Amino acid sequence: MIGQADETAFLDQVADFAAGPVRAGAPTWSMGESPAPSLFSEAAQIGLLSMSIPPEHGGAGFRFATLVRACELLAAEDFGFAMSLVNTHNVGLRLCRSAPPDLIARHLPGLLSGETAACTALTEPGAGSDFAAITARAEPEDGAWRLSGEKTWIINARRAALAIVFAHCGEMAGARSIGGFAVDLTQPGVTRRPxxxxxxxxxMGTGVLTFDRVVLPSETLILPPGGAFKSIMVELNAARTYVAAMCNAMTRAALSEATTYGNERHSFGKPLVAHQAWRMPLIEAETDLAGAEALTAQAVMQVEADEDAQLSAARAKIAATDCARHHLPGLLHAMGAEGLRPERCFTRHLAAAQVASLTDGTTTMLRERVARLTLARTDKTTEQTKE
Ligand SMILES: Cc1cc2nc3c(=O)[nH]c(=O)nc-3n(C[C@H](O)[C@H](O)[C@H](O)COP(=O)(O)OP(=O)(O)OC[C@H]3O[C@@H](n4cnc5c(N)ncnc54)[C@H](O)[C@@H]3O)c2cc1C
Known part of the structure; x- marks a missing residue:
């Protein structure tokens, strides 16, 4: 039985890890260096790659809220590294939920130990938001499948050993024919480039994966057509929620760093923070951030309770990414030239906020979703009122 004390102790370790090696490495990662492989083992040792994996599979089985908090702590230092870890973790979770025992036995130990990484590959050069328009295809052949196609902008593609790849199974029939395969990326026919x-x-280790008639045994189809599309849509609600939380954490970190700086740095005989015009962007950021945090907390509760979180997750991600993209430039400006240094979080978080507004459903597409869900509700209310 997992207790709150376990979760608190875990989060204390994550906080130390984030403030230690992640903070130290982040400036070099934003200048093009990759995190040392040992850092993934270190993350695994404190449980970051097994936090929500069920205990019967060697994980801690922590609550979704704990995963979200861990993501926030990491993203406050480096969103890319946090995304790299949580994406690997999620593939492990997917294996536990959907894969047959021998696939779990083959891949899970490497993922939990940090020895290998994993990714989820939906996006293609010709299809991003319109997921049902993907053209990757697995053709049945001698009781197995042959996968061909290309996936792009995939987190962890540079070093992943395993990918959950979405492709049409047999004839293409829109969303109905899309299935999810657990693909060993070390086999012939797979190529990658950063x-x-x-x-x-x-x-974040982003890259392209190409599949040229890659042979996939039948048991690797872990999300068969029919349910795969729906399952990824439900998973996206959780992803949108933790990405929202990570954006809030980045804005909060920048706000806190700017506040500290504004108290230390003087101009015209007084601290920056004492100048009313200097304070204004910080106050505006604080107010919008409080709103985004409240919406995110609501989504976390709904995801954790296994409720339909489509609307709350979409609202939270829109509010959090808008808040980060709108206010981080102002906070960077408030730092003067000092804010541009890679040791500071501002430029890193600004780039990350732009990425966050695209991953797991773009902000524009989420606005469409909110419109569909809320207009439908209004219609129903009107109908009920009429009745
Ligand atoms: C750093 C990074 C990491 C990523 N990681 C992954 C990953 O791990 N796995 C993965 O599968 N994908 C990943 N992605 C891809 C991401 O999910 C896509 O970028 C996203 O789905 C949008 O697709 P697109 O870039 O092809 O844009 P498009 O779908 O081509 O859209 C272009 C623009 O048009 C807008 N648009 C599209 N359709 C409509 C419409 N109907 N109405 C109004 N506006 C519309 C979009 O909002 C966007 O602004 C990643 C992307 C980035 C940048």
Whole structure:
């Protein structure tokens, strides 16, 4: 039985890990270096790769709220590294939920120990928001599958040994024919290349994966067509919620750093914080951030209670990414030139906030979703009122 004391002790360790090696490494990662492989083992040792994995599979079985808090602590230092860890963790969780025992036995130990990484591959060069338009395809052949296609912008693609790859099974029939395969990325026919750009921080390990008639045994189809699309949509609500929390943590970290600086740095005979015009962007950030945090807390509760969190997760991610993208430039400006140093969090978090507004459903698509869900509710209310 997992107790609150276990979760508190775990989060204390995560806080030390974030303030120690993650904080020390982050400035170099934003300048193009990759995190040392030993850091993933260190993360595994304190339980970051097994936090929500069920105890019968060697995990801690912590609550969703604990996972979210761990993500916040890490993202306050480096969003990319946090995303890299949580993506590997989530593939482990997916294996426990859906894979047959021999696949779990083959892949889970490496993921939990931090020896290997994993990724989830949906996006393609020709299809991002419109997931049902993917063209990756697995054709049945001699009781197995042959996978061909290309996935792009995939977190951990540079070093992952395992990917959950979404592809049409047999004939393409929109969302109905999409299934999810657990693909061993070390086998013939798989190639990869990194995507390097100023915004896709190297700690996220983003890259392209190409599959050329890769042979997949039948048991690797862990999310069969029919349920796969729905299952990924439900999973996305949890992802949107922790990404929202991570954005809030980045804005909070920047606000706190700017506040400290504003009390120390003087201009015209007084601390910056004593100038009313200097304080204004900080106050505006604080107010919007409190709103985003409240919406995120609501989504965390709904996801944890296994309730339909579509609306709350979408609202939380919109509010948190908008807040971060709107206020981080102002907070960076409030730091003067000092804010540009890689040792400071501002430019790193600003780039990460832009990435966060794209991953797991873009802000624009989420606005569409909120419109659909709330307008439908209004329609129903009107109908009920009519009745
Ligand atoms: C750093 C990074 C890491 C990522 N990691 C992963 C990963 O691990 N796995 C994975 O599968 N994917 C990953 N992605 C991909 C991400 O999920 C996609 O970028 C996202 O789904 C958007 O797809 P797109 O970039 O192809 O944009 P598009 O879908 O081409 O959209 C382009 C623009 O048009 C807007 N748009 C699209 N359709 C509509 C519409 N109907 N109405 C109004 N506006 C619309 C979008 O909001 C966007 O602004 C990652 C992306 C980045 C940048």
């Amino acid at each position: 995507i390097d750009c100023a915004f896709s921080q190297t700690s």
